Amino acid sequence: MAEFKIEPFPFLWGKERYFGDNYLEIISDQSIVSMAITRGDEEKFSTQFTNIFGNPPPKPGKFVNSIDNDYKFLWMSPDQIFALFKRENLYPETKIQKLMGDSGFYTDQTDNWCQIKLTGPHLIQVFERICPLDLNRQKFPVGNCARTIMEHLSTIIVHDSEEGFLVLSPSSSSESFLEAIEQSFINTGDY
Amino acid sequence: MMKYSVWNILKQGLRGNRDWPLMWREPAPQEQYDVIIIGAGHGMAAAYYLAKVYGVKKVAVLEKGWLGSGNTGRNTTIIRSNYLLPGNEPFYEFSMKLWEGLEKDFNYNSMVSQRGILNLFHSDPQRDAFARRGNSMLLAGADAVLLDEKLIQKMCPFLDYDNARFPVKGALWQPRGGTVRHDAVVWGYARGADQLGVDIIQNCEVTGFDIQEGICRGVETTRGPIKAKKVGVSVAGSSSKVMAQAGMRLPVESHVLQAFVTEGLKPCLPGVITFGAGHFYVSQSDKGGLVFGGDLDGYNSYAQRGNLPTVEDVCEGGMAIMPMIGKARLLRMWGGLMDMSMDGSPIIDKTHISGLYFNGGWCYGGFKATPASGYCMAHLLAKDEPHPTATAFRFDRFQKGLMIDEKGVGAQPNLH
Amino acid sequence: MFSRLPSGGLIDREHPIEFTFNGKKLHGYKGDTLASGLLANNQLFIARSFKYHRPRGVFSAGSEEPNGMVQLGHGKFAEPNTKATNIELYDNLFAKSQNYKLSLQYDLLGINDLLSPFLSAGFYYKTFMWPKLFWEKLYEPVIRSSAGLGKLSGYPDPDTYDKGFLHCDILVVGAGPSGLVAALTAGQGGARVILADEDFRPGGRLNADREEINDCAGTEWVDQILAELETMDNVRLMPRTVVFGNYDHGIFGALEQRPEARPGINKKPKSVLWRIYSKRSIICTGATERSIGFGNNDRPGIMLAGAMRGYVNRFAIKPGENTAVFTNNDSGLKTANTLAELDVAVTVIDTREDKGKLNTSKYQEFITGGKIVDVKGKKAITSLSLGDGRSIKVDSLAVAGGWNPNVHLTCHKRTKPVWDENIFAFIPGDNLTDGMRVAGSVTGLFDLTSTLNDGFEKANDTLEELGHKPCPKIAFKTPEESTELTPFWYVKEAKGRCWIDLQNDVTTKDISQAYDEGFRDVEHLKRYTTLGMATDQGRTSNVTALAIMSEYTGKPISETGTTIFRPPYTPIPIGAFAGRSRGKHFRPTRLTPSHHWAQKQGAAFVETGNWLRAQWFPLKGEKHWRESVDREVLATRKSVGVCDVSTLGKIDCQGKDVAEFLNRIYANPFLKLPVGKVRYGLMMREDGIVYDDGTVARLDETHYVITTTTANAVLVFRQLEFARQCLWPNLDVHLISTTDGWAQFSVAGPNSRALLNKITDDFDLSNEAFPFMACANITVCGGRRARLFRISFSGELAYEIAVPSRYGNSMMETLMKAGEEFNATPYGTEALGVMRIEKGHFAGNELTGQTTAFNLGLERMISKKKDSIGNKLSERPGLNQSDGFRLVGFLPVNKEKSFNAGSHFISKGKDKIMANDEGWMTSVAYSPTLKHTIGLGFIKNGLDRMGEKVHAVDPLRGKNTEVEICSPHFYDPEGSRQRG
Amino acid sequence: MIIDHPLLGPRDAAEFVYLGDARLINRPDWASLDADQEFYEYLYLRDNPEGQHKELWYHEQGDRSWLVVTRNTFTHEIINVELAREVAQNSGR
Structure with missing residues (x-):
């Protein structure tokens, strides 16, 4: 065994901030694994998924939670789903693979993304300045998720609770993205 | 046919500009x-x-x-x-x-105005590519000058040198470049x-x-x-x-290219400037408007009008390279049909x-x-x-x- | 003399405001515009015109203003060409006049007006041609400096701007009577509504007029509607918001001014540029009044009749003691009536012969069939002369030539407006797109009842179309009005020049000259005379000019049509369009996983696309970048160096058919790559030009990891998705970008194995167990996952090791710590570049998108036993000419000499002209290993010319170096080091 | 512009990348006798119509689907949007 150690130091680690009643924090205890569905095994995948997680796989533009709420599954593309769950430090994709077997291919995506959790009453106004999607409660209710572009950055936005959004931004540019969010707070309120 | 000259302008002016002839005939088409x-x-x-x-x-x-x-x-x-x-x-x-x-x-005075064209570069590979180009131009008998940052600063003090996302490293300048009405x-x-x-x-x-x-x-x-x-x-x-x-x-697709002009302003630009790290080029017309443009809208079109994202993209490039133009107001935008060929x-x-x-x-x-x-x-x-x-x-x-x-x-x- | 009335108006007399104009302290009230503030202080002469520098005053009360342009603010905040009629007055506002030499009162360029006979339309096309040099040295600079209006400060714009996105079912543009009703109806029907108006006070003409609705004052009615709209969650009321452009699929551009932003006081954005996504829109933009041409009709104190009415009613301004109204229609009489109710002597000059039956006792005089031929008073009107020779003393003159509907937004998508013979103006065409409707006076309805009903009906129609329940009919009680008009465009008997385009100084004579010279099409008229091309875009002048031209041509206006209406409706600052994307925020910054470590080491950084990469790591005492780079190269070649190469694109390819897929993507074969091996891959475009290169590592039966160059990561991913979805949709292949997920380090040099041995967990790194081009999933530092590749860009024994990117910073530190005993050296992109040139590897400078495999000497890599992207078209003869460019190396014949990338190659003894051009130098470095400059370049037939000496000519930098053609592999050409 | 994505509904065109004529799906057979000519026509020649045009858009800032969009090049009106993968499969690829 090597005598040396390496320690995790993800981008934006530990950042948190209040803007009035709104709260921003970086989520560092959640793994992300992409699940790609084998061509031809779509039904098998779906059945297996439903058996294991208690709910069918997410529909386009939506996310579903596993019945025990341990997993959140985001629809990403016609043959790909992101699974979000409590941090597995070593091989998070194996955890899913073990459950799902060979109807899919699984890739650890945790470090590709920086996860920003936002809660509070003024988030719609904040996103109005950077997000092209219609986040109106009727149009983008809880249960929706989408990949889009904000301030020239690819972003995944998840409406996961009445007053909360989870936002995923590519980790290498996450500092720019955080600046964009913070600037939006500053521009829309007296923070 | 009347020859155009300052004398004729004076003569016609004194007569109340009433005798200017048609600039060209309007014939009916012949058979052959x-x-x-x-x-x-x-x-x-x-x-x-x-x-x-x-x-x-x-x-x-x-x-x-x-x-x-x-x-x-x-x-x-x-x-x-500058090819x-x-x-x-x-x-x-x-x-x-x-x-x-x-x-x-x-x-006829079409106002050929050779005030130079400046192609800014922002990285060493860009410099090398511009150097290759500049040498091509000189070998072909055209004119080209490679400028360093100091010389550009003298020529264009208003560019962003302090806070630029992509700092100006130099430019290829063609003094004979310019604009025509x-x-x-x-x-x-x-x-x-x-x-x-x-x-x-x-x-x-x-x-x-x-x-x-x-x-x-x-x-x-x-x-x-x-x-x-x-x-x-x-x-x-x-x-x-x-x-x-x-x-x-x-081997052609038609695309829309937008162009823009601001309200008239007192002279503030020396010649044509192009920004190598964004999509933006600009000059100033004799009337004072900043005439500028950038990238194609990017999809096949015969509409002779463009959409908003390109306008924003072009203005972003403009503000990035010359932040003094923030208060210049965009007056008109228009679109032309470009016959884009397969190799440009x-x-x-x-x-x-x-x-x-x-x-x-x-x-x-x-x-x-x-x-x-x-x-x-x-x-x-x-x-x-x-x-x-x-x-x-x-x-x-x-x-x-x-x-x-x-x-x-x-x-x-x-x-x- | 203009003055403020003691009471009335929609100004807040509790809130006096002090402001400065041309250095003079003046007073106004909250609710004033700068224009009304100036008029209240009897400041009539406020600007100089564009071409002839004639004195001008406020002409209108809105964004159509052609005259009243000022510079707002000073120093870095100075904002040129701002319309006084559009500026909401605020405390300590600072404004001054522009476009003069010396002073506003004494403008040296006023001489242009005297020379005007010689400065007629297009005069400059006919002269200044001789001598040629004089154009750029003399004529043009003079023309340029006298043209233009305001001045930019020359400093970076200190204001900030924001942008945003809004969505709605129905966008209502304009909060005049029809817009208010439309928004209310749509809101009550349950639609999501946005109501935008460019004014800071919604109400439109109801603010300027005194009409009653349902027995209450129009302005009170506006307040009631606004109050009701504000209670609705589904309605967003946006005053100070000009909708400037109509784009595809119901998207509108709008600019909202933010009153809370004040120059230099806070850091709030000055404006927000909204992209409004609407399912339907109702355009209620009203109409703009036009003038009538008569002698010297541009004098300060002459204004549009509707504007004058507004200054009285909304701003409580009395336009002098004696005033006159010149009109061809009934709305002019409305102004006359408003004035007559003040203590003002009003003379009405009506061009119509048949208005005698009116009750005219309230006027000083009512002249039917009257014509104004001239006006006296240079800096403010003093009197007017009539056709019959009479002269009447006046302090002001209101002109009413009829109303032009503001059709702009209906035309931005090329729907043509149509001529309406009832109102003698253009109204919107009926083939509007994307669910657009028009309501109110923009449709040519000029009486209040009709506009209100129209707003209601159009909103209800829209509701129904969207599946909402229509609202019950609202009845409006309004007074009857007459809106009759008999067209009258200009006074032919005029004594002075008749100004049509006030800002660009175009007169009726210019129009007739344009006609004489053949510029008869409306577009030619515009371009030749510049009519309608000023900052107001001819809003008060275009239709009048068309009418005059149609008189000459004898063609009706309906046939000639208008010029094209293009966005923006009103000029929009460039800064507003750019929003936050400027300075450092122009584009996002991507940081490598070891960025923070590198920053601590004092690394110099370089932009590579959006990435910031460490370029070199200077040590104390190193003064020149070359010192650092040479040291980094030598240390790596001697012992071991470490470089963060995470910016390379990394794509995970998984699936049952990945081998087949990659075999079709890359030019070289991939069907038989074993697990645990890496292969170099050459990717072409379909046109047979080299696109990108990288490595393909097979980690598992169904799991491959491919790398791309930093620059092409996104493009290659896109191309792979295209191939996967469109070309071979039945292959089982899954792609996921993991560029940001892995921190990858090149560990290069003879001691790289020894170093890695210290951090890997019991992994056999020996050449036998893990040879050149091997790869594996391993663990490091006590069970941390990692990927190891034995690949080399430097030519040394080298590895690339990847760990999840959150460990990247720590990994860099650890590699340095573990490498202390070997003097491990971090190296940046410069040393990376030097080593790859020494080794003869091509990179971005060589892959210009014009380069073929043949040029690179890789033509044999293209497998002819299979199909792959680009395979077929790479065979074209032009891409395989026997004397084509070949990539070779170059050394200076005199080793002391250097040369530059971008030099061209010319054979010895040949002239330095393009015909003799044989190629160019692509990459150059000083090789600290060889101790002289080396270069890579393309030269015709290069492989057969080894040892030949040619000139690397660089006239651009005054250089000409004799160089020798050699192998591009300067360093360890056999490759024994990387395999060792 | 707004593209009505068959799976996700209306999305701003700014999320997409444009490639061009949807005939680029019909990549010729490399082994065909006339492959040189077919590849030349495939890659270089375009109908470039004024009016309806089937074209490829990639939802790069979205679900990464390639779409075949039928759009009028004069009015920019979008008439139909399909998943390119399905179009390709239906055309026998």
Whole structure:
């Protein structure tokens, strides 16, 4: 065994901030694994998924939670789903693979993304300045998720609770993205 | 015909400007011409040189709208000859030389203003590429200067040197580059051609070709059929549409390019400036407006109008490189149809149909080429062989693998 | 003399405001515009015109203003060309006049006006041609400096701007009577509504007029509607918001001014540029009044009649003691009536012969069939002369020439407006797109009842179309009005010049000259005379000019049509369009996983696309970058160096058919790559030009990891998705970008194995167990996952090791710590570049998008036994000419000499002209290993010319170096080091 | 512009990347006797119509689907949007 150690130091680690009643924090205890569905095994995948997680796989533009709420599954593309769950430090994709077997291919995506959790009453106004999607409660209710572009950055936005959004931004540019969010707070309120 | 001069201005002014003659005639189309040219942009220049240099007298130019309603009247008026490849550079330098003698040539002040064009670069690889280009230009007899940051700062103190996302590292400068008053180019050529006997026929749209046994014998128009020994087509963004009437598919897509002008401002820019890390180029017109542009909207279009994302993208580039223009107000935006070719370079060539000639694929670089394009088209029409500076602009270059791809982006027109 | 009335108006007299104009302290009230503030202080002469520098005053009360342009603010905040009629007055506002030499009162360029006979339309096209040099040196600079209006400060714009996105079912543009009703109806029907108006006070003409609705004052009615709209969650009321452009599919551009932003006081954005996504829109933009041409009709104190009415009613301004109204229609009489109710002597000059039956006792005089031929008073009107020779003393003059509907937004998508013979103006065409409707006076309805009903009906129609229940009919009680008009465009008997385009100084004479010279098309008229091209875009002048031209041509206006309406409706600052994307925020910044470590080391950084990469790591005492780079190269070649190469694109390819897929993507074969091996891959475009290169590592039966160059990561991913979905949709292949997920380090040099041995967990790194081009999933530092590749860009024994990117910073530290005993050296992109040139590897400088495999000497890599992207077209003869460019190396013949990338090659003894151009130098470095400059370049037939000496000419930098053609592999050409 | 994504509904065109004529799906057979000519026509020649145009858009800032969009090049009106993968499969690829 090597005598040396390496320690995790993800981008934006530990950042948190209040803007009035709104709260921003970086989520560092959640793994992300992409699940790609084998061509031809779509039904098998779906059945297996439903058996294991208690709910069918997410529909386009939506996310579903596993019945025990341990997993959140985001629809990403016609043959790909992101699974979000409590941090597995070593091989998070194996955890899913073990459950799902060979109807899919699984890739650890945790470090590709920086996860920003936002809660509070003024988030719609904040996103109005950077997000092209219609986040109106009727149009983008809880249960929706989408990949889009904000301030020239690819972003995944998840409406996961009445007053909360989870936002995923590519980790290498996450500092720019955080600046964009913070600037939006500053521009829309007296923070 | 009245010669234009300061004396005539004084004379007419004293008489209340009541005796200015028509700038060109408005003849009805004759039955037959030696040469018909469709399109009064480059086509007008071709007709002018055809009559003046090659002595072909019975020439008609057909324009579907009003003179200058095509791309010659809707561009950002820049002239330059800062090309890289041997297929291109001598041609554009030929064009530049024609610009330099143009006003005397046709006795009309189209305000050729050689205040220089500055291509900024922001990285070492960009510098190397510009150096290669600058040397190409010098080898072709054009002018080019490589500037370092200090010299640029002296020339353009208003660029962002302190807080730029992509700092300015230097520039390739072509002092002879500049701008020309675009409408006046159309009018000048039209007046010149008219005086040489060319019939300029406005509001005359071509609706078909008279092709028999592989030979083109004339055109059908909204003003009736007109016969001709030779027909030249130079209709820019409408190239595919017109040539489809002759049964041809072209290596061309039509795209919209937007251009912008601000309210009039007192002089603040020295010449043309292009930003190498974003999509933005700008100059200032004699009236004071900042004339600027950037990238194509990026999708096939015949709409002659663009959309908002490109406007924003262009203005972002502008603010990034010269943050002093934040309070300059954008006054008008317009869109032109670009005949984007598959390698970003033009075609001046015969077609497989005898008597039918084509000039197009100018992408968004057609304006600066107007004199040389017209000249080379005239040469081709008169002599049935390409002008020496335009030998590379052939149809068959794609089949042969002889593309002239300055930008190196391949067969995707919206990237050129 | 203009003055403030003691009472009335919609100004807040409790809130006086002090402001400065041309250095003078003046007073106004909250609710004033700068224009009304100036008029209240009897400041009539406030600007100089564009061409002839004639004195001008406020002409209108809105964004159509052609005259009253000022510079707002000073110093870095100075904002040129701002319309006084559009500025909401605020405390300490600073404004001054512009476009004069010396002073506003004494403008040297006023001489242009005297020379005007010689400066007629297009005069500059006809002269200044001789001598040629004089144009740029003399004529043009003079023309340029006298043209232009305001001045930019020359400093970076200190204001900030924001942008945003809004979505709605129905966008209502304009909060005049029809817009208010439309928004209320749509809101009550349950639609999501946005109501935008450019004014800071919604109400439109109801603010300027005194009409009653349902027995209450119009302004009170507005307040009631606004109050109701504010209670609705589904309605967003946006005053100070100009909708400037109509784009595809119901998207509108709008600019909202933010009153809370004040120059230099806070950091709030000055404006927000909204992209409004609407399902339907109702355009209620009203109409703009036009003038009538008569002698010297541009004098300060002459204004549009509707504007004057507004200054009285809304701003409580009395336009002098004696005033006159010149009109061809009934709305002019409305102004006359408003004035007559003040203590003002009003003379009405009506061009119509048949208005005699009116009750005219309230006026000083009512002249029917009257014409004004001239006006006296240079800096403010003093009197007017009539056709019959009479002269009347006045302090002001209101002109009413009829109303032009504001059709702009209906035309931005090329729907043509149509001529309406009832109102003698253009109204919107009926083939509007994307669910657009028009309501109110923009449709040519000029009486209040009709506009209100129209707003209601159009909103209800829209509701129904969207599936909402229509609202019950609302009845409006309004007074009857007459809106009759007899067209009258200009006074032919005028004594002075008749100004049509006030800002660009175009007169009726210019129009007739344009006609004479053949510029008869509306577009020619515009371009030749510049009519309608000023900052107001001819809003008060275009139709009048068309009418005059149609008189000459004899063609009706309906046939000639208008010029094209293009966005923006009103000028929008460039800064507003850019929003936050400027300075450092122009584009996002991507940081490598070891960025923070590198920053601590004092690394110099370089932009590579959006990435910031460490360029070199200077040590104390190193003064020149070359010192650092040479040291980094030598240390790596001697022992071991470490470089963060995470910016390379990394794509995970998984699936049952990945081998087949990659075999079709890359030019070289991939069917038989074993697990645990890496292969170099050459990717072409379909046109046979080299696109990108990288490595393909097979980690598992169905799991491959491919790398791309930093620059092409996104493009290659896009191309792979295209191939996967469109070309071979039945292959089981899954792609996921993991560029950001892995921190990857090149560990290069003879001691790289020894170093890695210290951090890997019991992994056999020996050459036998893990040879050149091997790869594996391993663990490091006690069970941390990692990927190890034995690949080399430097030519040394080298590895690339990847760990999840959150460990990247720590990994860099650890590699340095573990490498201390070997003097491990971090190296940046410069040393990376030097080593790859020494080794003869091509990179971005060589892959220009014009380069073929043949040029690179890789033509034999293209497998002819299979199909792959680009395979077929790479065979074209032009791409394979026997004397084509070949990539070779270059050394200076005199080793002391250097040369530059970008030089061209010319054979010895040949002239330095393009015909003799044989190629160019692509990459150059000083090789600290060889101790002289080396270069890579393309030269014709290069492979057969080894040892030949040619000139690397660089006239751009005054250099000409004799160089020798050699192998591009300067360093360890056999490759024994990387395999060792 | 707004593209009505068959799976996700209306999305701003700014999320998409444009490629061009949807015929680029019909990549010729490399082994065909006339492959040289077919590849030349495939890659370089375009109908470039004024009016309806089937074209490829890539939802790069979205679900990464390639779409075949039928759009009028004069009015920019979008008439139909399909998943390119399905179009390709239906055309026998």
